[in-house]
Amino acid sequence: MTPAARVAAAIGILDEIFAGAPAERALTRWARGSRFAGSKDRAAVRDHVFDALRCRSSFGWLGGGETGRAVMIGALRSQGLAPETLFTGEGHAPAPLSAAERAALPDPSEMPRAVARDLPEWIWPLVQQAHGAAADGIAEALRHRAPVFLRVNTRKQGIEAARENLLADNIETRPHPLAQAALEVTANARRVQASAAYRDGLVELQDVGSQALVEALPLPEGGRILDYCAGGGGKSLAMAARVTAEFVAHDASAARMKDLPERAARAGVEIRRATGAELRAGRPFDLVLADVPCSGTGAWRRSPDSKWRFDANALQDLVDVQAGILRSCRDLVSPGGGLAYATCSLLDQENRQQIERFLSENADWHEEKRLSLTPLDGGDGFFLSVLRRKTE
Ligand SMILES: C[S@@+](CC[C@H](N)C(=O)[O-])C[C@H]1O[C@@H](n2cnc3c(N)ncnc32)[C@H](O)[C@@H]1O
Incomplete structure (x- = not known):
């Protein structure tokens, strides 16, 4: 799939999610109906969809609407990319931008704080109540992808030996200070479940907070x-x-x-x-x-x-x-x-x-x-x- 076709697929999936479908179900439905999509395509489309969901309100604001298409236009604009480069209408690319979509090019510096936080409005006071001055930073952190963490099964192997084992499958990791047996995956996270270390029970996928x-x-x-x-x-x-x-x-x-x-x-x-x-x-x-x-x-x-x-x-x-x-x-x-x-x-x-x-x-x-x-x-x-x- 071309990069533009991946964006077009993400738009369709986002529209299904916005209409009420759970994200995982919408992604699975799309994958079943898109046998032509390889594993890299599926991963890229999934990343588009999840990135867009994390930043749904700010991307929608940048794209001038609340549809999957507007949110993906906003996603590209948020990265400083001109949506016109992918929205060409050629092949499986999304249709070119309408005059209204081109005109809706807001000044990012004017984005309201409530929109930029990407949190539902009703919950913001509750996050502030619980976290005070840290609330803004927490909202910002929730706008970004979570790292992949592993827990080393120290009953079977030490941390460094587990890192070596993972490296044999090209999976790069580093220890994390929050938990003693935690490794943060820094390269090739998608290979973890197929790796020998995972298959042999040397590591489990587990968030570092959960481990702490x-x-x-x-x-x-x-x-x-x-x-x-x-x-x-x-x-x-x-x-x-x-x-x-x-x-x-x-x-x-x-x-x-x-x-x-x-x-x-x-x-x-x-x-x-x-x-x-x-x-x-x-x-x-x-x-x-x-x-x-x-x-x-x-x-x-x-x-x-x-x-x-x-x-x-x-x-x-x-x-x-x-x-x-x-x-x-x-x-x-x-x-x-x-x-x-x-x-x-x-x-x-x-x-x-x-x-x-x-x-x-x-x-x-x-x-x-x-x-x-x-x-x-x-x-x-x-x-x-x-x-x-x-x-x-
Ligand atoms: C946060 S999840 C647990 C995650 C799990 N401990 C882990 O580390 O993977 C909460 C679990 O509570 C279960 N649950 C919900 N209501 C329950 C109840 N009344 N009694 C026991 N379990 C319940 C759910 O089925 C769900 O699996």
């Missing part, structure tokens, strides 16, 4: 540890790499954990899966991790369409679900045990306020540790509060 969160957990060596919202099990695996303990994983959606046995086997660790009924009937845990469903605001670089879909009602629903999960987990912790509440949210409503409410309702608990990360720290935004139950 797990490194901050007080994991009891030899204890019983529950990952209550395990999902695909990324944090279970990271915990199991740190200590030898009895690991149990649970998720309201059993389907989300379907790959966990295979991933655990690849990593050389054991993680048992359990239903809610089994947990309630079983012995309590020394540590329960509740990595609750959340707005994902801290990870909006990776799923930028959520940024524009999320609303205040959804936030309230999440806050209620999170409070319910905290209550369920509380009852699974042994006396003296810990409850680690985690989100990838940047909002007080899902973070600080949840903990304050929990502590006000549960006098026999105290907060032992808190960690708050934003994309300004290098990885996704995360919040962690470790709560401790009194001994009796």
